């Protein structure tokens with residue numbers, strides 16, 4: 001399930017591709033046959049579609065195993081891969097010993113020291129895993145976000161390409177794909193910087209020029225704590241169910257931690273046009289779900305009718321009433337699903353008026369002064385003026401009970417706009433339940 005951190009990667013890649021007029025590829029990394037299920041890929045597609053992050057091509061790694069095997073043979077012929085037999089426990093022990101001696105925990109290439117006889121003996125009892133042999137030299141690239149980068153090949157462990165159970169890992173598969181699919185730019189989180197050093201050598205060993213890389217800062221929680229998939233509330237599915245507007249989430253992700261402000265942007269083309277990877281900083285970017293919710297409410301209120309017409313139809317607002325309804329109710333919403341309650345009020349009335357005892361006589365008088373329907377934009381002003389003259393009440397003491405009588409609520413849309421939409425039955429009397 002995608003979370004906001006993964007989404008950050010998707011949004012930046014999408015903007016880069018769209019701005020350059022390039023091709024945005026959705027690549028499903030499903031080489032782990034045990035863990036890969038169609039429902040996860042479906043959820044990813046659903047999340048991206050919800051946000052409008054359309055892709056031009058889809059590729060699945062599970063259909064390309066023979067390509068990865070061919071690349072492995074190329075590396076084998078060039079003696080750039082070697083078999084290792086250590087168990088995870090043995091590797092952990094080596095790491096601990098190195099750390100205890102104050103050494104960096106880099107794989108010691110013990111497998112290269114084995115004699116043929118030792119190797120044969122190990123093969124009898126263990127399945128090997130396969131490592132890529134790094135050249136121990138500095139690896140350099142000009143990162144589109146981080147600027148000139150250098151990773152020392154001697155400071156990283158030879159990366160594992162295939163695990164002992166035969167499972168192919170992302171490190172090799174993604175390089176092979178990038179070469180064969182003509183990938184020009186790889187944008188991903190800063191957790192991949194070291195990995196990029198290793199992968200650049202794999203590109204070169206396969207005779208290909210590496211693509212351009214951009215590593216964005218990782219998102220953290222509001223207190224700087226790490227985000228992880230396990231923080232369920234930050235999955236896209238949960239944000240969607242929590243009423244976050246897709247346009248708001250997109251704009252938030254497109255700008256957070258950049259030199260441009262997070263603004264209400266109901267048209268993604270504007271975000272794409274202003275995008276430049278150089279605008280993003282290196283320090284971790286704080287993500288605050290509460291800020292996102294506020295930004296979402298602001299975005300929702302700014303959405304034009306055309307952007308919400310389908311959803312208004314879905315809650316039963318007829319086309320002819322949509323413009324007036326959205327004008328009245330839209331500016332008052334925090335999340336779209338609240339609109340259904342307001343539409344129910346328009347259709348069905350407020351139900352029991354539930355007027356406080358001290359206001360019952362006042363509301364009784366007021367209801368008798370209601371102008372006849374149909375109500376227009378002037379009706380609220382005319383009614384409240386008449387009630388004011390008849391009762392002498394003014395300000396909050398005048399308006400609040402009248403709002404409550406007509407809507408059953410103490411807060412809500414501007415009454416002058418809402419009143420013409422109220423078609424449902426009104427309270428028959430201030431004290432009793434709604435009448436016909």
Ligand SMILES: Nc1ncnc2c1ncn2[C@@H]1O[C@H](COP(=O)(O)OP(=O)(O)OP(=O)(O)O)[C@@H](O)[C@H]1O
Pocket residue numbers: 004005006007008009187188189190191192217218219220226227228229
């Ligand atoms: N907190 C984060 N902030 C920004 N980007 C992130 C964050 N976490 C992951 N990413 C990015 O999301 C992309 C997908 O990464 P990956 O599948 O490893 O996600 P993950 O959530 O870290 O997964 P896992 O829990 O399986 O390690 C990568 O580009 C990675 O850098």
